[in-house]
Amino acid sequence: MNERHSDFDDVYPAMGRLVVNSSFLESRVRMLVAWLARVDAAGIVFDGQSVDWLVRTGKAMLRECQNAENFALQDVKRFENALSQAKALNQERNFFVHGDWSTRCYDDECERRPSGKPADHRIFYVARSRLQRASEVREVAVVDVELLADQVRTLGQEIDAALGEGDRLRWAWEAMYPEPPLKRSWDDETVVLEALRRLEQSGDAHP
Secondary structure, three states, X not given: OOOOOOOOOOHHXXXXXXXXXXXXXXXXXXXXXXXXXXXXXXXXXXXXOOHHHHHHHHXXXXXXXXXXXXXXXXXXXXXXXXXXXXXXXXXXXXXXXXXXXXXXXXXXXXXXXXXXXXXXXXXXXXXXXXXXXXXXXXXXEHHHHHXXXXXXXXXXXXXXXXXXXXXXXXXXXXXXXXXOOOOHHHOXXXXXXXXXXXXXXXXXXXX
């Protein structure tokens, strides 16, 4: 039986790697937001939500959590950086996954690869339509997809590590203050509801 060959055979393994690693990162971002919530019943709210929604919600929760005494030991910047990186990497991932791939550039305004990127002869052109703006067309190489896949996996692992450290700091706080004198307005459930309320008011609550 003859094998069928495609101009994109070099792309498929890299794209599969990116998709698998992106799912891993998305699950870690969801775990981070659920960890911030600390309310079992709220977990269903996060299921099926997009990465953008999870990032916005996670950042809103972090702003609320900073007012809670039992969050005093946590590394807020580490969580904020992880969420910001997740948003940026997901946008790049969407460009590759949802873009229209071609072996030729049919647009005079193709954005060329930066000179500092790793050399790779496996060059393609990816076009992506943008809301109320002209389409974006970029020259990309397979190695660009491979590197993004690695960055996505690494960030997911960093979130795992951050959550592990976060748990240890929670346990340390609970050991020092078995019954923290928390105000009712800043208990865990209120933090979740307040963050979601602010998102609703800003119009960002829905994906």
